Amino acid sequence: MSESSVSTFSCPIPSVRTEEIQIAHGGGGRLTQDLIDRIFATAFSNPALDARHDGAILPVDGSTRLAFTTDSHVVSPLFFQGGDIGWLAVHGTLNDLAMCGARPRWLSAAFILEEGLPMETLERVVASMAAAAREAGVAIVTGDTKVVERGKGDGLYVATSGIGTVEHDLVVAPSSIRPGDVLLLSGDIGRHGMAILAQREGLAFESPIESDSALLWPSVEILLSAGIDVHCLRDLTRGGLATAVIELAESAGLSAWIDEERIPVSESVRGACELLGLDPCYVANEGRFVAVVGASDADRALELLGRCAPGGPPARIGEFRAGLRQATLRSVVGVERILDRLSGEQLPRIC
């Protein structure tokens, strides 16, 4: 964790020219936030969107609540250690539903294909999506395909949207976070980002790092079924653990405190991050999440997650307190540092 953490493989810090879209607008960091605040949130404002969660909670009628979410996927390369764009597209959207406390039920898939894409590539991606959906017990019920000319795409992009059903009375959202709540992390961080980076840069590590792409609903279901007082859930994608915790603190209007030494990082990811000057707390994941639970439920929730969460053992990494809307990290040497969103882009097109 150092100030140099975003140097080696990051894009240049954006210049003062902000009148054009920059790569970092898609990075999940400060410019993404600016775009959301300035353009989308302003134009589209409504209660569901304004909740700033991973998906929208929709009241269908008196008793039924749905979760609804969408993601576009532009990961490069299309195939990587531990997964591919299809695997990621299904997991990413289903995980966003799970983070709303909703059981994933139905998916849509909208493809943008580039002229010249080998049919065999499309077939592999589609087979991957079908397998991931089948594993999750979810049906891909509707879709669309468009084709753009050579040079106007990059092989294949796919946007997936998902619908889930909320089958409990909790409000799993940043607004439910209270001072004293505990932050649990489901498993070790940084695998997805480092797997993509290694693949893209042609780096060979002793043991190849595989993406952590995984379904999170089974872990969430176990917490909910056991009656854990789940206040909020957030999966760690673009921007990694640090950005997720910053977002939760800001949305909840509280301060978050996390301990670096409690954050699980595998030896291979730690080694690769040190080699490349990257901070694992900002590296993307696709199968890890934080759960915010009441303090009295923390031990039991940790024990339940330990039975099922991918990448475990899980860890209790911090808590929320009253105070400024910010996140603070206590480093392994005891120094406290306020976390900030990345202003550049650590690793473009990670998902």
Next chain:
Amino acid sequence: MSESSVSTFSCPIPSVRTEEIQIAHGGGGRLTQDLIDRIFATAFSNPALDARHDGAILPVDGSTRLAFTTDSHVVSPLFFQGGDIGWLAVHGTLNDLAMCGARPRWLSAAFILEEGLPMETLERVVASMAAAAREAGVAIVTGDTKVVERGKGDGLYVATSGIGTVEHDLVVAPSSIRPGDVLLLSGDIGRHGMAILAQREGLAFESPIESDSALLWPSVEILLSAGIDVHCLRDLTRGGLATAVIELAESAGLSAWIDEERIPVSESVRGACELLGLDPCYVANEGRFVAVVGASDADRALELLGRCAPGGPPARIGEFRAGLRQATLRSVVGVERILDRLSGEQLPRIC
């Protein structure tokens, strides 16, 4: 309507090399159908998808039925006479819900932005989406943004998904079509495709042709509220009226018969189509639909559509009969011709 109809502005007929994605795979014609049959329908098969409708009908619990649909939008240019990509993205997805007989309720928007896109362009598109959603009484409740490098996109693509609620007991789907059912067309055809074509090719007509992009739910709601026995609805997008009628005949397992002289085409569209050698029956629309109703309801349905459908007056253009799964057009000179899907692409990136 002639054999030369797809010559002047169409792509070449695809070669025998089918192992790569071709532009025509996105055209809504024969290759799109091949792609759906060979790859998507096989891999993702489930009852909702297999219904081959504009959206999926989902049973949420005992009594509630939802419609769910998705579209990716890659129209070029982004702005055209009578609309823009944002307008189209909202209308297109809401219209697919309406074609399921569902009241549009919620939308998602997933953007893929190209590095270097002027922020002002994004702002205009987003403002357009917000206005279209507001007009429809629909909220854009969740979204996502990704950015791709210069040269890996074409300014802006957006995928919208929508959820609607089915508030009646009808099954509005191809499976409900019966021999003797009547085909009603909501208004004049071909405006959207010709507006895009004129813009793209720099053609100037005496009176500029504007896209017909419009919301179709108000027209559908009037039919449903009046108790019309609506069997099926289909909006006329890529591939135009001809492709929609072919699809309905094939899905319903019936033969469709339509009369060319009853099909409303404006003077300006007819003139432009003649000039360019295009068949208006294959030109894309974004605010027109066909309604299939029981024969005893046809006159009343026509009268109701006449009060509200954009581009009216509507017309009774044909009917379904028992027989081969195909569509036949009786030309203005009385010659009958079996309609076929286009094998090339009349006009790429129309939506």
